[in-house]
Amino acid sequence: MKSDVVIIGGSAAGLMAALTLKKRAPEKTVTIIRNVINTPIPCGIPYIYGIMGQVNKNLIPDQGFIDQGIEILQREVEDIDRADKAVVFSDGDRISYDKLIISTGSKPFVPPLAGIDKTNVFTVKKDPVYLQKVYTALTPARNVVVIGGGFIGVEMAEQIALMGQKAGIEKKVTVLEMMPRCLMLACEEEFCLEIEEELKKVGVMVKTNCQAEELIGNGGIKGVKLANGEIITADAVVIGIGAQANIDLAIKCGLEADPRNGIKVDKYMQTDDADIYAAGDCASKFSCITGKPSGIRLASVAASEGMIAASNLCKGRSRVTMGALGAFSTKVGNRSVAAAGMTSRSATEEGIEFVVGEVTTPNRHPGHLPGSVSDMKIKLLFRRDNDQVIGGHVSGGDAASDMVNIIATAIQANLTAEQLAVMQYATHPLMTASPLSYHVMLAAENAAVKLR
Amino acid sequence: MKSDVVIIGGSAAGLMAALTLKKRAPEKTVTIIRNVINTPIPCGIPYIYGIMGQVNKNLIPDQGFIDQGIEILQREVEDIDRADKAVVFSDGDRISYDKLIISTGSKPFVPPLAGIDKTNVFTVKKDPVYLQKVYTALTPARNVVVIGGGFIGVEMAEQIALMGQKAGIEKKVTVLEMMPRCLMLACEEEFCLEIEEELKKVGVMVKTNCQAEELIGNGGIKGVKLANGEIITADAVVIGIGAQANIDLAIKCGLEADPRNGIKVDKYMQTDDADIYAAGDCASKFSCITGKPSGIRLASVAASEGMIAASNLCKGRSRVTMGALGAFSTKVGNRSVAAAGMTSRSATEEGIEFVVGEVTTPNRHPGHLPGSVSDMKIKLLFRRDNDQVIGGHVSGGDAASDMVNIIATAIQANLTAEQLAVMQYATHPLMTASPLSYHVMLAAENAAVKLR
Ligand SMILES: Cc1cc2nc3c(=O)[nH]c(=O)nc-3n(C[C@H](O)[C@H](O)[C@H](O)COP(=O)(O)OP(=O)(O)OC[C@H]3O[C@@H](n4cnc5c(N)ncnc54)[C@H](O)[C@@H]3O)c2cc1C
Ligand SMILES: Cc1cc2nc3c(=O)[nH]c(=O)nc-3n(C[C@H](O)[C@H](O)[C@H](O)COP(=O)(O)OP(=O)(O)OC[C@H]3O[C@@H](n4cnc5c(N)ncnc54)[C@H](O)[C@@H]3O)c2cc1C
Numbered sequence: 002m003k004s005d006v007v008i009i010g011g012s013a014a015g016l017m018a019a020l021t022l023k024k025r026a027p028e029k030t031v032t033i034i035r036n037v038i039n040t041p042i043p044c045g046i047p048y049i050y051g052i053m054g055q056v057n058k059n060l061i062p063d064q065g066f067i068d069q070g071i072e073i074l075q076r077e078v079e080d081i082d083r084a085d086k087a088v089v090f091s092d093g094d095r096i097s098y099d100k101l102i103i104s105t106g107s108k109p110f111v112p113p114l115a116g117i118d119k120t121n122v123f124t125v126k127k128d129p130v131y132l133q134k135v136y137t138a139l140t141p142a143r144n145v146v147v148i149g150g151g152f153i154g155v156e157m158a159e160q161i162a163l164m165g166q167k168a169g170i171e172k173k174v175t176v177l178e179m180m181p182r183c184l185m186l187a188c189e190e191e192f193c194l195e196i197e198e199e200l201k202k203v204g205v206m207v208k209t210n211c212q213a214e215e216l217i218g219n220g221g222i223k224g225v226k227l228a229n230g231e232i233i234t235a236d237a238v239v240i241g242i243g244a245q246a247n248i249d250l251a252i253k254c255g256l257e258a259d260p261r262n263g264i265k266v267d268k269y270m271q272t273d274d275a276d277i278y279a280a281g282d283c284a285s286k287f288s289c290i291t292g293k294p295s296g297i298r299l300a301s302v303a304a305s306e307g308m309i310a311a312s313n314l315c316k317g318r319s320r321v322t323m324g325a326l327g328a329f330s331t332k333v334g335n336r337s338v339a340a341a342g343m344t345s346r347s348a349t350e351e352g353i354e355f356v357v358g359e360v361t362t363p364n365r366h367p368g369h370l371p372g373s374v375s376d377m378k379i380k381l382l383f384r385r386d387n388d389q390v391i392g393g394h395v396s397g398g399d400a401a402s403d404m405v406n407i408i409a410t411a412i413q414a415n416l417t418a419e420q421l422a423v424m425q426y427a428t429h430p431l432m433t434a435s436p437l438s439y440h441v442m443l444a445a446e447n448a449a450v451k452l453r
Numbered sequence: 454m455k456s457d458v459v460i461i462g463g464s465a466a467g468l469m470a471a472l473t474l475k476k477r478a479p480e481k482t483v484t485i486i487r488n489v490i491n492t493p494i495p496c497g498i499p500y501i502y503g504i505m506g507q508v509n510k511n512l513i514p515d516q517g518f519i520d521q522g523i524e525i526l527q528r529e530v531e532d533i534d535r536a537d538k539a540v541v542f543s544d545g546d547r548i549s550y551d552k553l554i555i556s557t558g559s560k561p562f563v564p565p566l567a568g569i570d571k572t573n574v575f576t577v578k579k580d581p582v583y584l585q586k587v588y589t590a591l592t593p594a595r596n597v598v599v600i601g602g603g604f605i606g607v608e609m610a611e612q613i614a615l616m617g618q619k620a621g622i623e624k625k626v627t628v629l630e631m632m633p634r635c636l637m638l639a640c641e642e643e644f645c646l647e648i649e650e651e652l653k654k655v656g657v658m659v660k661t662n663c664q665a666e667e668l669i670g671n672g673g674i675k676g677v678k679l680a681n682g683e684i685i686t687a688d689a690v691v692i693g694i695g696a697q698a699n700i701d702l703a704i705k706c707g708l709e710a711d712p713r714n715g716i717k718v719d720k721y722m723q724t725d726d727a728d729i730y731a732a733g734d735c736a737s738k739f740s741c742i743t744g745k746p747s748g749i750r751l752a753s754v755a756a757s758e759g760m761i762a763a764s765n766l767c768k769g770r771s772r773v774t775m776g777a778l779g780a781f782s783t784k785v786g787n788r789s790v791a792a793a794g795m796t797s798r799s800a801t802e803e804g805i806e807f808v809v810g811e812v813t814t815p816n817r818h819p820g821h822l823p824g825s826v827s828d829m830k831i832k833l834l835f836r837r838d839n840d841q842v843i844g845g846h847v848s849g850g851d852a853a854s855d856m857v858n859i860i861a862t863a864i865q866a867n868l869t870a871e872q873l874a875v876m877q878y879a880t881h882p883l884m885t886a887s888p889l890s891y892h893v894m895l896a897a898e899n900a901a902v903k904l905r
Contacts, residue, residue, distance in 0.1 A: 017889050024902050042818055045882040052822065052883075059819060300888035301877040308898065309875055316905075320875060328879035339879055366494055367511060370504065372851060399824060402884035403855035406893070410859050413876045414866045423761055423772060424865045425753040427780035427791055430497040431504075432854035436752040437469050441858070446760065450476050453768075 004032035006314065007088055007098040009078050009250065011035035012043060012127060013300040014104035014281025016066065017307030023069045026315035032096060033066070034088065036077040037128045044300055046125060047153070049132060051160030054167065056133045081254035083274055100276050100314045103251060103264060104307060107244035107282035107298055112148075116216030121237045125153055135239070139164060142237040143172060146225045148213050150178025151186065152331050153241035155196060158205045159333050161239070166204075175206040175233055177213050177225065186347075187329055187340045189380055189394045199334035208233075244298050246283045262286075262294050269318040270310035278314055280306035289324030289413060290342055290391050291351055297325040328409040330402040339405035342412045343382055343392035354385040355392075358418065358448025364398050366428070366435035374398040379440040381408065381421075383448045388417040395440070400432075407441050418452055421445035455549040456484035458766065459540055461530050461702065462556035463487035464495060464579060465752040466733025468518065469759030470554050475521045478767035484548060485518070486540065488529040489580045496752055498577060499605070501584060503612030506619065508585045533706035535726055552728050552766045555703060555716060556759060559696035559734035559750055564600075568668030573689045577605055587691070591616060594689040595624060598677045600665050602630030603638065604783050605693035607648060610657045611785050613691070618656075627658040627685055629665050629677065638799075639781055639792045641832055641846045651786035660685075696750050698735045714738075714746050721770040722762035730766055732758035741776030741865060742794060742843050743803055749777040780861040782854040791857035794864045795834055795844035806837040807844075810870065810900025816850050818880070818887035826850040831892040833860065833873075835900045840869040847892070852884075859893050870904055873897035 006022055008015045011033045022031050041049075045059040053059055063073050080089040081103075087095040109124035111117065121142070123135045139145065139161060147158040158176045165172030176183065182193035183200070197207045212228040216238060224232045246263030256272050256279075257265040263286070264279040266272055272279050279285075281303035288295040302325045312320040330339035348355050358381045365373040377397030383390050393408030395401040411421055422445040428436040437443075458474055460467045463485045474483050493501075497511040505511055515525050532541040533555075539547040561576035563569065573594070575587045591597065591613055599610040610628045617624030628635065634645035635652070649659045664680040668690060676684045698715035708724050708731075709717040715738070716731040718724055724731050731737075733755035740747040754777045764772040782791035800807050810833045817825040829849030835842050845860030847853040863873055874897040880888040889895075 013888055020889065021898070024898070042882065042887065044880065044888075045819060045822075048822070048882055053819075058821065299877075301880055301891070304888040304891075304894075305875055305877050320871070323875065323877075326877045328877050330879045330881040330884055332881065332883045337884060339881075341879060367497060367505075369510065370497075370500070399884045400852040400855045402879055402881055403852045403859065406878045406891075407855065407858050407862050409878055410862050410868070410873075410876060411866075414863075414868055414872065416862070416866055419772070420866065421862075423757055423775060424862060425751075425757050425775075425778045425780050426858045426861055427782045427793060427854055428496065428753055429782040429784065429791075429854055430494065430500055431784045432782055432789060432851045435494065436465055436496075436756040437472065439753070439756075439858075442756075446473070446476070 003097040004072065005029040005099045006031045006102065007096055008033045008102045008104060009088065010104035010106055010281070011040050011073060012104070012106055012281070013303035014106070014307035015102065016061065017304040018102050018104060018280060018311040019066060019071045020069070021308045021311035022315060023071060025312055029315065032072040032074060034074045034076055034078055038075060039129050041127055041129050041132060043127050046127070046132060047156035047160045050136065050139060050157070051163030051167070056129050056136060060129060078250060081250055083254050086276060100278070102310050102314065103277060103279040103283060104281045105247040105250060105283045108247050109240065110243045110245045112240065112242060114213060114216055116218070119216055119218055119222045120220060121222045122216055122240070123238065124240045125157065138237050140168065141170065143170065144234045145172055145174045145237045145239065146233055146235040147174065147176045148225070148238060148240045149242035150176045150183030150207070150209065151241065151243065152184060152329065155183055155200065155333060156331060157239050157241055159200060159203055162204050174204070175208060176200065177211050178209045179212050181210055183207060183209065187327065188338060189344050192338050192340070192394050192396050195336055195396050196333050196338055199336045203334050244282060248283060251279070268321045269313045270306055270322065271313065271318070278310035280310040286325040289326045292324065295325045297327040299327065299329060301328055323413050326409055326413060328405060330405060336396060337399055337401040338396045339401040341393045341405050341409040345382065348382060348391060353391065355382045356385055356448050356451045357382055358444040358446070360438060360440050360443045360447065362434050362438040362440065364400065364434055366430050370430055372398065377434070377440065379444045381444045381448055383418045383452060385452070388419060388452050389415050390418065390421060404440060418445045418449040422449045456524065457481040457551045458483045458554065459548055459550040460485045460554045460556060461540065462558055462733070463492050463525060464556070464558055464733070465755035466556035466558070466759035467554065468513065469756040470556060470732060470763040471518060471523045472521070473760045473763035474767060475523060477764055481767065484524040484526060486526045486528055486530055490527060491581050493579055493581050493584060495579050498579070498584060499608035499612045502588065502591060502609070503615030503619070508581050508588060512581060530702060533702055535706050538728060552730070554762055554766065555729060555731040555735060556733045557699040557702060557735045560699050561692065562695045562697045564692065564694060566665060566668055568670070571668055571670055571674045572672060573674045574668055574692070575690065576692045577609065590689050592620065593622065595622065596686045597624055597626045597689045597691065598685055598687040599626065599628045600677070600690060600692045601694035602628045602635030602659065602661065603693065603695065604636060604781065607635055607652065607785060608783060609691050609693055611652060611655055614656050626656070627660060628652065629663050630661045631664050633662055635659060635661065639779065639796070640790060641796050644790050644792070644846050644848050647788055647848055648785050648790055651788045655786050696734060700735060703731070720773045721765045722758055722774065723765065723770070730762035732762040738777040741778045744776065747777045749779045751779065751781060753780055775865050778861055778865060780857060782857060788848060789851055789853040790848045791853040793845045793857050793861040797834065800834060800843060805843065807834045808837055808900050808903045809834055810896040810898070812890060812892050812895045812899065814886050814890040814892065816852065816886055818882050822882055824850065829886070829892065831896045833896045833900055835870045835904060837904070840871060840904050841867050842870065842873060856892060870897045870901040874901045
């Protein structure tokens with residue numbers, strides 16, 4: 002069998018690559034190979050357990066892709082025969098390619114904890130069969146410990162608590178986070194605090210500055226022992242402490258790759274082999290702000306990289322990645338928090354001097370109109386040397402996600418405080434802050450005053 | 454009496470100028486003079502009649518400004534004595550200034566219709582006393598005709614219908630629009646249609662391609678006669694057909710100004726008199742896209758200009774306006790529509806060749822999550838000669854307003870389809886489209902494919 006383009010991995014990067022190919026080079030045959038029955042919407046996984054209540058409600062339907070003439074196979078690729086330009090399966094079957102895209106994504110990081118192999122200890126795998134097992138185990142559980150207070154851990158914890166409420170089985174859910182705050186890698190500290198407060202409001206216990214040391218119990222899990230000796234009772238444990246690039250195939254076929262950074266690609270998403278591209282969580286990245294290697298693994302980055310890889314593959318090296326940004330949002334209870342780019346902490350670590358502009362104001366005008374969040378909050382970070390925006394943090398209503406994308410756009414376009422302050426933004430009483438205090442504008446102006 | 458800075462007009466432009474002065478030159482004394490008891494939130498005026506139910510709920514509180522040391526006077530300025538640098542009142546009182554900002558805004562345009570002076574015929578004035586009179590007259594009215602289907606007319610019509618529903622007095626509300634569609638100057642035709650559909654759903658009759666010719670009745674209004682002879686019964690008429698720069702004072706004191714374009718200012722918002730700035734609806738503008746004179750009169754533009762005028766006034770000519778953009782949003786029923794920059798129509802009129810990128814996709818992923826608008830829609834316009842974005846149109850949920858501001862930012866920063874397509878945007882299941890179809894990204898990519 003032969004396909005003009007073979008894509009290994011059928012999630013964000015792979016699917017976006019396939020769609021882009023069908024748009025830019027519809028004459029090419031495209032085959033996606035994946036080793037799972039269906040692709041779950043990765044970012045939707047936590048909501049399986051609470052809001053959705055079913056693994057099946059969170060699957061990406063294949064039909065739309067098949068309708069565009071994209072072939073989808075469910076198989077595990079065992080090797081890549083670069084000399085012969087074919088992917089190889091365990092039974093010896095092969096599919097030849099002209100061009101190959103590796104989008105094998107990432108695997109949950111599994112910490113070297115004693116007792117990690119006990120039953121009812123889970124990671125968050127992007128595999129519906131596995132996620133169903135987790136569902137079954139969590140359903141009766143009364144004490145659940147979530148190890149990791151990044152966005153995966155936070156969202157899982159909130160939704161597991163909701164799962165209990167919906168079923169009338171109260172679940173004591175505890176999040177353990179090593180750092181001083183949940184979400185601290187992505188968010189400013191005061192925004193982390195907001196999320197911790199929301200977690201508490203929905204009944205989740207948050208323990209920060211707290212290291213899990215051992216998973217205890219005889220076969221089945223009974224509790225999590227912390228470094229300080231404390232034991233937290235648990236009949237199920239979910240580990241969400243980050244993801245590791247899935248580079249197994251790349252290593253096997255001799256492409257340059259390392260577990261920390263992923264498969265080496267250039268800014269065209271091309272590997273050392275001119276016929277092989279890599280995109281998404283498995284591919285190496287650099288920060289769009291510092292230019293240094295970056296460990297940001299997000300669906301937004303994966304989609305962008307998949308689009309770039311596919312475009313270059315059919316038209317030559319024409320599209321270039323701007324580097325990974327890290328634009329992200331989440332919601333706990335009724336509070337949405339979103340971030341793009343750097344935090345004060347990461348900027349300081351990079352030795353970047355910056356100036357902050359902040360605003361807290363209702364997202365409606367007047368503030369008593371329906372849908373108002375009276376304390377919608379924004380914080381922008383600008384470099385002192387060139388006034389450019391390098392980070393933005395928003396909390397408030399659901400529009401936080403789209404508002405942070407104004408900032409994401411501004412960061413990627415190297416806009417300055419001055420530009421963001423004097424720009425005009427659409428405002429409307431029922432949907433935004435007043436024109437005198439539209440969040441992005443006023444925060445930029447508050448910083449511009451200090452940057453003079 | 455003397456004030457370092459005198460500001461005539463206490464609405465968007467004047468208030469923003471005062472706030473900016475207190476931020477950038479707190480040592481200066483600042484006096485705002487306005488000829489109304491209180492400043493209504495201009496954009497909130499339609500919602501007085503429906504959602505809010507009270508004129509008083511839509512006033513900008515003075516206290517926040519007074520707390521910052523800004524003096525607010527309620528008086529009518531009769532003249533400006535430029536030689537002596539003072540504003541003059543009718544009783545001969547004067548206030549001297551070092552610098553003056555004219556932000557006298559705009560007045561509703563009053564069409565030369567026969568019968569315009571009948572009772573119960575109103576315009577939409579930014580004066581709480583007048584708005585209360587309108588309120589009193591509309592309360593018992595059963596047949597209301599709104600002349601003008603721009604955003605003021607559309608919002609007034611929807612809210613007057615709601616006023617009736619809330620009071621249990623059914624009101625037959627009709628909007629008359631001269632052009633083929635409501636909102637046609639700001640929005641793409643298909644988005645105009647969406648709004649017209651929503652108006653019908655809330656019980657408002659929409660008559661387009663339709664010219665009011667005469668207001669009939671004996672003293673009191675009885676109906677509106679159209680150019681085609683048809684008569685629409687009316688016991689109240691609201692006219693919202695646009696606003697005209699308020700240049701009376703400027704003309705009186707010999708500044709260059711004309712009724713169409715307003716008071717002549719340069720890009721620093723300075724008039725021909727170096728000590729006098731003008732900002733907001735009363736000031737002349739140029740389009741940030743074409744550079745040509747622009748009649749866009751919006752609170753967002755006014756706020757930006759007020760900020761720029763105030764900054765230059767205290768620090769010399771340092772801040773520059775980018776030109777008026779026209780970024781705007783509105784909501785009728787449950788549908789929000791937002792626009793930034795050009796429409797296909799205005800681009801064609803300007804002789805600009807452009808390429809369109811469109812997407813309709815849910816604003817949640819998966820699409821069945823709470824808050825989903827299954828057909829959130831975006832349309833972007835890019836110049837064919839340089840690939841830059843010149844217009845964007847969004848409809849769907851409340852986040853449309855913030856999403857259109859991504860486009861507003863992109864237009865003002867001259868970003869291209871390529872840049873907007875490969876950029877990364879935060880996505881989250883509960884708040885946005887999927888990373889494979891985030892509206893701005895995918896619409897830009899759909900255009901980029903055509904621009905190759
Ligand atoms: C719980 C959770 C929540 C998240 N929330 C967000 C969010 O809100 N926003 C955001 O931007 N990001 C979020 N992310 C991150 C996002 O999911 C990832 O960045 C994204 O899935 C990466 O996509 P990818 O295509 O690169 O790889 P993956 O999604 O990891 O997919 C890799 C694919 O390759 C297949 N594969 C691997 N090896 C083989 C093989 N040998 N043969 C065949 N197939 C193979 C896998 O089965 C899989 O289909 C979240 C992640 C998780 C786990
Ligand atoms: C119903 C309605 C809805 C709107 N909705 C929106 C919207 O959603 N978004 C948006 O961006 N824009 C909207 N606009 C437009 C927006 O309101 C105007 O662009 C904005 O008000 C302009 O602000 P300004 O300060 O320049 O002038 P104005 O608001 O017109 O204020 C001028 C001020 O000057 C005072 N004044 C004038 N002459 C004198 C004098 N001689 N002495 C003393 N005082 C004087 C007036 O009393 C007034 O206080 C809307 C307008 C209306 C009418």
